[in-house]
Amino acid sequence: MNKTPQISQSKAEVSRVDDQKGAINDLTGIITGEGEGYSRWEAVTPSGTSAVSAAETASSAQWKLRYADGTYASGSVKTNLDGSTYVDYCWEQVNGRWYAFNADAAVQNGWLYDTNLSSWFYADANQGMRTGWQLIDGKWYYFHMVSDGTKGRMYRSSRTPDGYYVKEDGSWDKKGNVREENKFTQTFFEEGLGFFCVVRLAVYVSKYDGHAVSLW
Numbered sequence: 001m002n003k004t005p006q007i008s009q010s011k012a013e014v015s016r017v018d019d020q021k022g023a024i025n026d027l028t029g030i031i032t033g034e035g036e037g038y039s040r041w042e043a044v045t046p047s048g049t050s051a052v053s054a055a056e057t058a059s060s061a062q063w064k065l066r067y068a069d070g071t072y073a074s075g076s077v078k079t080n081l082d083g084s085t086y087v088d089y090c091w092e093q094v095n096g097r098w099y100a101f102n103a104d105a106a107v108q109n110g111w112l113y114d115t116n117l118s119s120w121f122y123a124d125a126n127q128g129m130r131t132g133w134q135l136i137d138g139k140w141y142y143f144h145m146v147s148d149g150t151k152g153r154m155y156r157s158s159r160t161p162d163g164y165y166v167k168e169d170g171s172w173d174k175k176g177n178v179r180e181e182n183k184f185t186q187t188f189f190e191e192g193l194g195f196f197c198v199v200r201l202a203v204y205v206s207k208y209d210g211h212a213v214s215l216w
Contacts, residue, residue: 005041005063005099005107005125012095022068029093030065039067039094044106062106063125065092065099074105086115097128098152119153120170133160140172 012025022038023031030039043061065073075090089112090101100108100123109124122136122143123129129152131145142160144153154170165173 005094005128018068020067020069020071028096029098030095032065032095037068039065042066062104064105064107065094065101072105073099073101075101075103077103087112088116089114091129094128099123099125099128114153117150117153119150120156121152121154123152141170142166142172 012028012031014023014031015026016024017037018024021030023033025031032038032040034040042064044064045061067073073090073092076088077085078088079085087103089108092099092101100112100114100121102108107123107125110122112121112123113119114121121129122134122141129143131143131152134141134143142155142164144151144155145161155166156170157166157168159165165175167173
């Protein structure tokens with residue numbers, strides 16, 4: 001089933017009007033709506049016609065963003081030096097959410113690899129680009145939350161901002177976070193190793209009739 005994007009007009013105030021994309025808010029991006037001067041979401045069937053029923057939309061239609069001038073948000077296929085090809089996705093912020101559009105102008109659903117950013121992302125028509133912790137197919141992943149040009153990228157082989165370690169494939173290793181690990185280490189040295197030292201000291205004191213000597 002294809003999920004439905006935010007198709008109603010945003011309540012965001014119009015900051016400016018773009019000749020191609022129509023009404024835009026500088027903070028939330030493109031404002032969708034009905035009528036002239038607004039971009040809008042369209043459910044398009046594989047044959048290229050607009051979906052005319054809810055069942056048709058849910059089963060086979062792809063969601064596309066039609067700009068105010070009638071063109072569509074669309075990525076493109078590019079060629080590497082070795083002859084291989086890749087999709088250069090078109091990213092658009094619509095009603096406050098980021099969406100990726102492939103070379104067929106369809107909004108991307110699921111995993112996508114952005115070659116330009118050398119990063120994995122996860123997005124769908126319903127929620128747009130995912131950020132923060134996300135449970136996907138039974139595994140937890142963390143996606144960058146800061147708007148620094150790489151928002152939404154998946155963390156790999158690194159610590160997340162809240163201290164958890166994610167593996168090469170991006171999934172959480174299901175161990176405690178770095179704060180919990182540090183707490184364990186601190187507890188071991190303060191309580192576990194400390195207790196061990198007290199026991200060793202007691203043995204020395206007992207063995208040598210109260211004459212304590214260096215433990216190590």
